[in-house]
Amino acid sequence: MARHESWGRYPVATHQKARVLHWRPNDLRPLLQGSLLPYGLGRSQGDSCLNENGYLLDTSSLDRFISFDEATGVLCGEAGVTLKDILDTFVPRGWFLPVVPGTQFVTLGGAIANDIHGKNHRRAGSFGGHVLRFELLRSDGQRYLCAPTSNAPLFAATIGGLGLTGLITWAAIQLKPLPTPYLEVTTIPFSNLEEFFSLIGEYQDSHEYLIGQFDGVVWRRHVRSRGVLMLGNHSQHKVAKHAARGRAISIPLIMPNWLLNDYSLKVFNWLYQQRQGRKKKYLAHYQPYFFPLDSLQHWNRLYGKRGFLQYQCVVPHEAATAVMQTMLQVMAAKGLSSYLASLKTFGESNSPGLLSFPRPGIVLALDFPFRGIRTLKLLEKFDQLVGNASGAVYPAKDARMSTKSFCTYYPRWQEFSRHVDPNFSSSWWRRVRPLE
Amino acid sequence: MRRILITGAASAIASAAARLFAAEGAAFFLVDRTADRLQAVANDLRVRGAQYVATATADLNNFEEHKELIRQAEQQLGGIDTVLIAHGTLPKQKMAEASWEVTERELATNFLSVVSLLTLVANHFEPARTGTIAVISSVAGDRGRQSNYVYGTAKGALTIFLQGLRNRLAKANVHVLTIKPGFVDSPMTAEFKKGLLWVKPHVVGKAIHRAIGSRREVVYVPWFWWGIMLVITAIPERIFKKMKL
Numbered sequence: 001m002a003r004h005e006s007w008g009r010y011p012v013a014t015h016q017k018a019r020v021l022h023w024r025p026n027d028l029r030p031l032l033q034g035s036l037l038p039y040g041l042g043r044s045q046g047d048s049c050l051n052e053n054g055y056l057l058d059t060s061s062l063d064r065f066i067s068f069d070e071a072t073g074v075l076c077g078e079a080g081v082t083l084k085d086i087l088d089t090f091v092p093r094g095w096f097l098p099v100v101p102g103t104q105f106v107t108l109g110g111a112i113a114n115d116i117h118g119k120n121h122r123r124a125g126s127f128g129g130h131v132l133r134f135e136l137l138r139s140d141g142q143r144y145l146c147a148p149t150s151n152a153p154l155f156a157a158t159i160g161g162l163g164l165t166g167l168i169t170w171a172a173i174q175l176k177p178l179p180t181p182y183l184e185v186t187t188i189p190f191s192n193l194e195e196f197f198s199l200i201g202e203y204q205d206s207h208e209y210l211i212g213q214f215d216g217v218v219w220r221r222h223v224r225s226r227g228v229l230m231l232g233n234h235s236q237h238k239v240a241k242h243a244a245r246g247r248a249i250s251i252p253l254i255m256p257n258w259l260l261n262d263y264s265l266k267v268f269n270w271l272y273q274q275r276q277g278r279k280k281k282y283l284a285h286y287q288p289y290f291f292p293l294d295s296l297q298h299w300n301r302l303y304g305k306r307g308f309l310q311y312q313c314v315v316p317h318e319a320a321t322a323v324m325q326t327m328l329q330v331m332a333a334k335g336l337s338s339y340l341a342s343l344k345t346f347g348e349s350n351s352p353g354l355l356s357f358p359r360p361g362i363v364l365a366l367d368f369p370f371r372g373i374r375t376l377k378l379l380e381k382f383d384q385l386v387g388n389a390s391g392a393v394y395p396a397k398d399a400r401m402s403t404k405s406f407c408t409y410y411p412r413w414q415e416f417s418r419h420v421d422p423n424f425s426s427s428w429w430r431r432v433r434p435l436e
Numbered sequence: 437m438r439r440i441l442i443t444g445a446a447s448a449i450a451s452a453a454a455r456l457f458a459a460e461g462a463a464f465f466l467v468d469r470t471a472d473r474l475q476a477v478a479n480d481l482r483v484r485g486a487q488y489v490a491t492a493t494a495d496l497n498n499f500e501e502h503k504e505l506i507r508q509a510e511q512q513l514g515g516i517d518t519v520l521i522a523h524g525t526l527p528k529q530k531m532a533e534a535s536w537e538v539t540e541r542e543l544a545t546n547f548l549s550v551v552s553l554l555t556l557v558a559n560h561f562e563p564a565r566t567g568t569i570a571v572i573s574s575v576a577g578d579r580g581r582q583s584n585y586v587y588g589t590a591k592g593a594l595t596i597f598l599q600g601l602r603n604r605l606a607k608a609n610v611h612v613l614t615i616k617p618g619f620v621d622s623p624m625t626a627e628f629k630k631g632l633l634w635v636k637p638h639v640v641g642k643a644i645h646r647a648i649g650s651r652r653e654v655v656y657v658p659w660f661w662w663g664i665m666l667v668i669t670a671i672p673e674r675i676f677k678k679m680k681l
Contacts, residue, residue, distance in 0.1 A: 020626065022448070022623045023472075023473060023476065024476070061448070064451075064476050064477065064480035065479065065480045065484060066476075066479050066480070067479060067482075067483060068483045075483075077483075089459075089483070089484060089485075
């Protein structure tokens, strides 16, 4: 079995052991030989899914459904059930997840622990808002049934709680009715960030799903930030033909660091812009629309051994344009390109978790190959800009934020830390947690 | 609608195969040792589309209970058309070497209990002139090796038994499938160090589902084990006896 690593493959935990849970445990005390941390499919980019010198509780075999109510759409499943399994099973029956992230290789427990969001945050809020209840198993042997109305403080701490409050053994979530598995997609090119911001103002009310992808490569001390806005609505019309889904390709373990570089990305982005260069409307199957990278298994290995860092931040609307322009200028000045760059919006809906990332604003995600101290310094600079604008950075993607930044982004951290299970920990938590 | 009796139904491989049949709306009679695990598997299959799921807890080393188990399955499902034998244990070779009791128990679990069940099932399918018998054997049964020969003996004997049974039941139109998995990363092999040749249980489950559908006789899972075992069985005994396998 593959080593338990994080998706960004930076940092690497060399001294951690994993215990595979095959059945829902009743008691974790027999496993207590070090600190514990639940681990699903390892899609967190940084170190929030790593536990150096401790133990991981691998939940990927806890993948059984428990019940489904055809009348209400309430699904109950074990923590390791994947979103892919849920969609494969329930899309043919006319149900969909209310919130989907950019990959379907995510477990139910992981979706809750990171309070994940999708391209429809303005309408649907975050994943945690659709969680009806779950069971939390603590290291002292206590089991808590958590819901908005029962054990509410523990419920709020566990949603977005990064696995630190105990082990979620099962959860019940609300699915939404789905007219067809297809989406009516509109793509509109934009030539810079300002254009993107004016486009979203125009289109965000008429479309449920919204995401912008842009060129984050530095060209002659300048980030062009031209890109494509992709809008989507569930299609109401049945279609006869099946959209091609293609065979998944897997990236081998050993890829050279040089494969992804500014030149290969310039070529790729140019080709992409040629294809997407004008406004288009088409019908897409939900899989390529929501999960374009899922057909490239282990795409994270394209970055080679060095790994990569993702910086995902949200900045309140009024400050977003200025802050993000400045971020791109800083990148350009330092000559550090982002190989995957996307923009989304967060709406007003309240996130249920104490450490939930979503809050109203514009969301920017930038992937950087890890180039040592230069990359870390750049992201440190980003933290100043985002922090000053009352924004926040997503812990699920983080491998380097400082304690000070964490406390600024997550003012309810003290309330949260009271609910952390004394025998649960993670590399991330030990790094950002303020010492009291 | 397929009506399936599965033994060792809570095992990772069996439940992976069962999920695929559940999605097609099959009905199940599931047998395993622990009630809560059976319940977890049964609930999962129901959500995935199984028309009907009944369960029974049993220790299949009590051979005298087999008749009653099959009668129950018949009654619950209104007839059986597919049997998947997936129960088994992997003994520690050293413990088996040290103790006849351990060896006897392992042979009983992995070989005799299956023969007992299949004697009943075969006599049931033969006059009906229909049915599928799928049994999980192992690549370990292709050649005796010092590291694992007690388990290998049981699986090898099982493979030969199935060859004979297939030969007998062919004219009665009964399909007999021998499944030979290689290394599978499941609770049964939790203590092993995993390498490149290891696969997840769902890979084996998928292969079983496909082989039952296409009425295959013998399948190695993954397929490359066919080649590996071809080489291993071709080595002369004079050389093989000095090898560490």
